[in-house]
Amino acid sequence: MFDEIIDRKNTSCSKYDDLEHYFGKAELNPYWVADxxxxxxxxxxxxxxxRASHNIFGYGKQNKEIYSAIKSWMKNQHSWEIETSWISxxxxxxPAYSxxxxxxxNRGDEVIVQTPVYFPLFQYIKSNNRKLLTNPLKENNGYYTMDLEHLKSIITPKTKILVLCSPxxxxxxxWSKKELEELANICIEKNITIISDEIHADLVFKKFTPLxxxxxxxxNITVTLNSAGKTFNIAGLNASYCITSNQKLKVNLDKIIKKRVINSINVFGLIAMQCAYENGNEWLNNLNNYLISNINHAIELLxxxxxxxxxxxEATYLLWLDFSLYNLEHEKIKKILIEDCxxxxxxxxxxxxxxKYHFRLNTATSKSYLNIGLNNIINNFK
Ligand SMILES: Cc1ncc(COP(=O)(O)O)c(C=O)c1O
Structure with a gap:
């Protein structure tokens, strides 16, 4: 079922229909946007x-079944028991992150991100007039770990939030339970709230622990952000949820969500999230098997x-490719990828x-379409 090549052009989808806008070339094979x-x-x-065939699309209602579906999914997939009153x-x-x-x-306070990281996570620190502090991850042969000594050294009394991307x-x-515990203990000691973006939590190839x-x-110091968007390929339906057992944090967050008017999910988003979580376990297992076989195949070839x-x-369908051994300028690598590959x-x-010198490759496509991209890379980066 995942082997089929489906033409996505002209379906108002960013991955295929935004190529001209972002790369100046509409005919590229896209392995970028994470869908x-x-x-x-x-x-x-x-x-x-x-639902579509009903042909009336008035305002949606947030049924209580949605909350039950989220709770069951967390319990069954991640052994995490949560309460309805923790969910927004x-x-x-x-939008929830911002x-x-x-x-x-508050304005001028510091927020820490661990780079390299999904770029909106630092964009919205600046757009909210907060100061961005970076705690770069440590890299060893392509394997990344947290640099907690560096983290401790940059925290000041103005540091209020740490952003975790997990996976x-x-x-x-x-992140292992031990790594998460060590990180959280620093934040507990320094009174720092952790925003844990766990949107990729279901696309994992080893045990995942919700922070x-x-x-x-x-x-007590954590707000978790998640959605069924990545897992079931419904990111365009714009449905997500936040979880925190700390009612003080929840009250503050709900106030801002309300002020920004970002709490109303469209009818398709509501139906899809509930239905996916109620029925999606087996499909997800099959998906993860396909993803890992694509990943293994791509890595072997490269x-x-x-x-x-x-x-x-250990998670996601994204490969973080490091081209540094070619001794080429970053812009030159980019040019070869677009113009030659x-x-x-x-x-x-x-x-x-x-x-720098890295590019991210999305392997969540049919093996034959993935091979087109891989062969083009291989032919141009010997
Ligand atoms: C870590 C992370 N957070 C959030 C998102 C986007 O979430 P949403 O589409 O629900 O705003 C992505 C999408 O790639 C992501 O990788």
Missing amino acids: MDFEIPPFLQEAIQK LCNGVV ACIEAFS HNPVGRV ASINENVA HKHTKIKVCKP NIALNDGITFGENG
Whole structure:
């Protein structure tokens, strides 16, 4: 079912229809935006089509079943028991994230991000007039770990938030419980709130621990952001949720969500999130098997035929390719990828300064379409 090549052009989709705008070339093969070239599961197609055929699209209602679906998903997938009163719905993880920055800090306060990281996570620190502090991840042969000594050294009394990307986009780490505990203990000691973006939590190839599930003290400083968007390829339906057991944090966050009017999810988003979480377990297992076989295949080819350094991700369908062994300028690598390889990858620099010489490759496509991109890379980076 994942092997089919589906033409996505002219469907108002950013990955295919924004190529001209972002890369100056409409005919590139796209392996950039983090969505998948796969159809949503059949049960979800049916639910959405059934609702669409009703032909009346008035305002949506947030049924209590949505909350039950989120709670069951967290319990069954991640062994995390949460309460309805901990959940706030929102129309996207990034809108929720931006609201969190406003809710848990004041103008001029400092917010820490661990780079390289999904770029909106630092963009919205600046747009909310907060000061960005970076705590670069440590890299060893393509494997990334946290630099907690550096983290401790940059914290000041004005540091109010630490942003965790867990699992991490783009480096593909599933943080271990020990790593998370050590990070959280520093934040507890320094009175720092953690915003934990866990949108990739279901696309994992080893045990994932939700940060707030570790213990009550950690939960007390954590707001978790998540959605079914990545897991079921419904990111365009703009449905997400925030979880925190700390009612003080929740009240502050809800106030900002309301002020920004980002709490009303469209009818398709509501139906899709509930239906996906109620029925999606088996489909997700099949998806993860396909993703890991694509990842293994891509890494094997790149290791065999190129000097690109790439480490097997523990989560996500994203490969973080390091071209530094070619001794080429970053802009030159970018030019070869676009003009000679004819492919669109995400530019590593947008993920932070330590993303230089890196490009992000999305493998969530049919194996045959993935091979087109891989062969073009291999032919141009010997
Ligand atoms: C870490 C991370 N957070 C958030 C998002 C986007 O979330 P949303 O589409 O719900 O705003 C992405 C999408 O790539 C992501 O990788």
